Amino acid sequence: MKPFTQVEGRAYPFGRTNIDTDVIIPAEFLKTISREGLGEGAFKTVREEAGNVFDDPAYAGATVLIAGDNFGCGSSREHAAWALEDMGVRVVIAPSFSDIFSGNVFKNGILAAELPQEAIDRLIEVAADGLEITVDLENQVVTTPFQDRFEFPIDTFRKECLLAGRDEIGLTLESDAAIAAFEQKMTAQRGWMAPQAK
Amino acid sequence: MSEPRTLYEKIWDAHIVERRDDGTCIVFIDRHLVHEVTSPQAFEGLRVAGRTVRRPDLTLAVPDHNLPTTARRDAAGKRVPIADPMSAKQLEALEANAPAFGIRYIDDAAPEQGIVHVVGPEQGFTLPGCTLVCGDSHTAAHGALGALAFGIGTSEVEHVLATQTLLLKQSKTMEIRVDGTLGFGVSPKDVVLAIIGKIGAAGGTGHVIEYTGSTIAEMSIEGRLTVSNMSIEAGARAGLIAPDQKTFEYLKGRPLAPEGSDWSAALAWWKSLPSDEGAAYDTCVALDAADIAPNVTWGTSPEDVVPITGSVPDPESFDDQSKRAAAAKSLDYMGLAPGQRMEDVTVDNIFIGSCTNSRIEDLRAAAEVAKGRKIAEGIKQALVVPGSGLVKRQAEEEGLDRIFIEAGFEWREPGCSMCLGMNPDKVPPGQRCASTSNRNFVGRQGPGARTHLLSPAMAAAAAVTGKLTDIREMMG
Ligand code: SF4
Numbered sequence: 001m002k003p004f005t006q007v008e009g010r011a012y013p014f015g016r017t018n019i020d021t022d023v024i025i026p027a028e029f030l031k032t033i034s035r036e037g038l039g040e041g042a043f044k045t046v047r048e049e050a051g052n053v054f055d056d057p058a059y060a061g062a063t064v065l066i067a068g069d070n071f072g073c074g075s076s077r078e079h080a081a082w083a084l085e086d087m088g089v090r091v092v093i094a095p096s097f098s099d100i101f102s103g104n105v106f107k108n109g110i111l112a113a114e115l116p117q118e119a120i121d122r123l124i125e126v127a128a129d130g131l132e133i134t135v136d137l138e139n140q141v142v143t144t145p146f147q148d149r150f151e152f153p154i155d156t157f158r159k160e161c162l163l164a165g166r167d168e169i170g171l172t173l174e175s176d177a178a179i180a181a182f183e184q185k186m187t188a189q190r191g192w193m194a195p196q197a198k
Numbered sequence: 199m200s201e202p203r204t205l206y207e208k209i210w211d212a213h214i215v216e217r218r219d220d221g222t223c224i225v226f227i228d229r230h231l232v233h234e235v236t237s238p239q240a241f242e243g244l245r246v247a248g249r250t251v252r253r254p255d256l257t258l259a260v261p262d263h264n265l266p267t268t269a270r271r272d273a274a275g276k277r278v279p280i281a282d283p284m285s286a287k288q289l290e291a292l293e294a295n296a297p298a299f300g301i302r303y304i305d306d307a308a309p310e311q312g313i314v315h316v317v318g319p320e321q322g323f324t325l326p327g328c329t330l331v332c333g334d335s336h337t338a339a340h341g342a343l344g345a346l347a348f349g350i351g352t353s354e355v356e357h358v359l360a361t362q363t364l365l366l367k368q369s370k371t372m373e374i375r376v377d378g379t380l381g382f383g384v385s386p387k388d389v390v391l392a393i394i395g396k397i398g399a400a401g402g403t404g405h406v407i408e409y410t411g412s413t414i415a416e417m418s419i420e421g422r423l424t425v426s427n428m429s430i431e432a433g434a435r436a437g438l439i440a441p442d443q444k445t446f447e448y449l450k451g452r453p454l455a456p457e458g459s460d461w462s463a464a465l466a467w468w469k470s471l472p473s474d475e476g477a478a479y480d481t482c483v484a485l486d487a488a489d490i491a492p493n494v495t496w497g498t499s500p501e502d503v504v505p506i507t508g509s510v511p512d513p514e515s516f517d518d519q520s521k522r523a524a525a526a527k528s529l530d531y532m533g534l535a536p537g538q539r540m541e542d543v544t545v546d547n548i549f550i551g552s553c554t555n556s557r558i559e560d561l562r563a564a565a566e567v568a569k570g571r572k573i574a575e576g577i578k579q580a581l582v583v584p585g586s587g588l589v590k591r592q593a594e595e596e597g598l599d600r601i602f603i604e605a606g607f608e609w610r611e612p613g614c615s616m617c618l619g620m621n622p623d624k625v626p627p628g629q630r631c632a633s634t635s636n637r638n639f640v641g642r643q644g645p646g647a648r649t650h651l652l653s654p655a656m657a658a659a660a661a662v663t664g665k666l667t668d669i670r671e672m673m674g
Contacts, residue, residue: 017521023639023641026619028645076350096400107354175215192456
């Protein structure tokens with residue numbers, strides 16, 4: 001995983017609420033057995049709209065996506081995170097995210113930063129002018145060229161992992177002995193939990 | 199005495215392997231269901247890192263999303279090739295990965311094959327008090343048996359395969375209490391639609407919902423599965439219902455359920471699981487069963503719910519600006535006008551199926567309506583898709599297939615079918631579908647498809663009249 005420290009770049013002033021993962025990546029694109037190339041199908045239905053932000057040359061190469069409340073709701077498909085990654089998006093900023101979605105993007109080295117609606121409105125204004133937004137994870141702050149400064153909360157564990165670009169599985173396997181001890185305890189206490197083939 | 203705990207807290211506490219300072223826990227996972235769509239990249243990841251599956255014995259794989267619902271074997275018993283090469287590739291990947299990693303695999307033509315969330319409970323793979331995950335958000339369904347069950351993404355699938363654990367933080371708890379007797383024609387689907395309509399599509403975010411109250415207690419296990427299944431549509435990652443006598447009776451004798459002295463030991467633990475008297479929830483919501491009518495959705499979010507006797511709302515009637523904009527967009531997509539009566543909405547397609555409503559009770563409810571009737575002239579496609587091969591077999595033993603076929607429905611092989619546009623069963627662009635599935639999102643049933651969510655009986659009624667119909671009038 002790529003370490004995440006600071007991202008400076010243009011942003012898509014998207015702003016819509018309740019954007020579900022079917023919108024981020026429609027089901028027809030899920031039939032892949034690889035993680036790459038999904039950017040092509042990203043936001044397909046939105047991109048059919050004339051004047052949509054994703055095809056507007058003013059935002060070409062944007063690395064930040066500014067969205068509305070409850071972003072990433074619906075299906076748990078991680079393809080949504082892969083699609084964003086493939087589009088080059090490294091940060092999504094919204095008032096709230098669905099739980100599964102924020103976990104999924106995090107695992108792919110993308111930051112999901114929560115900011116209140118007023119901050120979102122302001123960032124959309126700035127982004128709409130094609131100006132760059134800076135997201136600094138170390139200091140947990142989003143800034144604009146106009147001295148706007150919005151601090152966002154983030155779980156310390158996630159922050160550390162993102163900063164270090166750490167692989168979660170490797171990290172968990174460091175606790176292998178604890179997992180093995182738990183399994184032993186389970187066999188003793190709830191041995192019936194392991195299904196027997198009949 | 200220790201503090202009174204909720205069902206969720208008891209299951210959570212019983213599965214902590216390690217707690218980190220910031221509250222993140224390594225949580226042991228007892229059950230892992232795997233299907234073809236969200237697993238190939240996880241297996242690929244294991245291979246690349248040279249890792250194995252830690253507990254293949256706790257893992258069960260079954261294909262469902264991509265499978266066409268037409269015959270899978272020809273007369274000679276040979277596999278019927280799948281036309282879509284991408285679908286075929288995903289299915290082949292699962293078929294190869296399962297044995298390569300030592301995982302139990304239910305093959306596409308096995309009688310036990312079906313939608314993961316129908317198969318888990320049916321096989322007794324899902325048990326009260328277990329932690330169960332699957333790379334699919336409707337995993338919440340299994341909570342109906344008192345399992346802490348939730349959907350995970352592919353990286354987490356890989357994490358569970360490699361470590362049999364997940365890194366999680368404890369969720370908040372929400373009690374949704376439904377009391378009273380459901381009226382005639384009102385089904386569990388209407389209950390859960392009413393709940394989502396009330397708390398909203400994000401109402402349960404960050405929470406695990408526990409459904410309580412006399413209405414839930416009275417409900418069959420299959421009805422509870424329907425309710426818990428849609429927890430995710432209210433934003434909650436998991437739903438739970440306390441295991442009770444009905445749960446135990448449902449599970450006893452299922453192929454993968456414990457037996458003999460194991461059964462007694464399990465039972466003793468399961469009985470200790472229901473929330474303690476006085477246990478506190480972070481949020482409580484109450485509904486009265488008497489207020490719940492047969493419901494339908496009008497928009498493109500499952501929270502867009504109205505009773506069948508209602509009409510399409512005016513987007514201007516919503517308080518907040520973003521809701522108004524969303525509603526206007528929904529209506530445009532749905533081809534509906536404010537004030538239009540739901541009962542005047544004509545439909546082109548009928549879908550009875552999905553992990554929400556494809557079990558035997560669902561099929562019986564729909565068949566009761568279809569019996570002796572014919573589907574309306576204008577209906578272009580009417581599918582009945584059992585949730586598993588075992589449901590299909592039972593329905594056929596009861597003669598339900600004949601009822602459906604005589605009424606003009608198509609009787610299909612088990613799978614996800616028209617619930618999502620991944621297999622050949624799709625709603626064509628611009629057409630309208632009365633669907634027993636769980637999501638009315640833009641493009642969910644195929645690009646441009648317009649979905650109205652409703653119960654199996656209501657779907658059958660819509661098939662007969664060709665428009666959304668109040669089941670109480672038709673059957674009352
Ligand atoms: S039936 Fe629909 S919701 Fe259920 S698992 Fe299949 S695609 Fe997902």
